[in-house]
Amino acid sequence: MTTPWLDRRQLRAWIRLRAVTELLPGALDTQLRHDAGVSEFEYFLMAMLSEAPDRTLSMTELARQVNATLPRLSHVVTRLEGRGLVGRHPHPQDRRTTNVRLTDDGWATVRRAAPGHVTTVRRHVVDTLTEEQIDQLAAIGDAILAELDPDGTMAATYTRYDDQEPGRPKPAAGT
Numbered sequence: 001m002t003t004p005w006l007d008r009r010q011l012r013a014w015i016r017l018r019a020v021t022e023l024l025p026g027a028l029d030t031q032l033r034h035d036a037g038v039s040e041f042e043y044f045l046m047a048m049l050s051e052a053p054d055r056t057l058s059m060t061e062l063a064r065q066v067n068a069t070l071p072r073l074s075h076v077v078t079r080l081e082g083r084g085l086v087g088r089h090p091h092p093q094d095r096r097t098t099n100v101r102l103t104d105d106g107w108a109t110v111r112r113a114a115p116g117h118v119t120t121v122r123r124h125v126v127d128t129l130t131e132e133q134i135d136q137l138a139a140i141g142d143a144i145l146a147e148l149d150p151d152g153t154m155a156a157t158y159t160r161y162d163d164q165e166p167g168r169p170k171p172a173a174g175t
Helices: 008-036 040-051 059-066 070-082 104-124 131-148
Strands: 056-058 086-090 098-102
Touching: 008 040, 008 104, 040 056, 040 059, 040 070, 040 098, 040 104, 056 059, 059 070, 059 098, 070 086, 098 104
Parallel strands: none
Antiparallel strands: 056 098, 086 098
16 A cells, blocks of 8 residues: 655645644643643643532543543642642542542632633734634634544533633633
C-alpha cells in the first residue's frame, strides 16, 4: 500500500494546526499560573467542577469530562486537595464511589483566574478571527472531533454551550 502523502495545501494546514496545538496551551498555562497559581489542566478541572451541581462530580465523571485517566486525575486532585481547592468525599449513596467537590477556596481561585483566562482566550483566539471564522472554527472542530471522539465520550464537555443563548454566559467561570 502506498502512503497518501500530504500535498502542499494539506501540509500547510496541518503544520499550522500543529503549531496552534503546541503554542496555545503554553499561553493559557502562563496566564493561569500568574493569576491564580494553577496550571491550565488544574483550572479546567476546577472549572468543570464549578459548573456541576453542588460543584461536585464523581472521580469517574470528572475524569471523563477532562479526558484524564483515573491515576492522573487522582494525582492532580491530591495536589489540589493539599492546597485546599478541592475535597474528596465518599458518595452518599454508593460508598465505593468517590466524589470531588470544589471548595470555597477553589471557587474563589476559579473566579480570580476567569477574567484573565477569558482575556487570554480572546486575545489569542477569538479576537483574531472574524465572526464567520468563529463559526468555521467550530465546524472544523466538530469534523475533527467526529474522528477523535467517535463515541462522543467527551461530547458533553465540548457541546455544553451549543444550545445556549448567544451572549448569555453561564454563571460558572469555565470556558
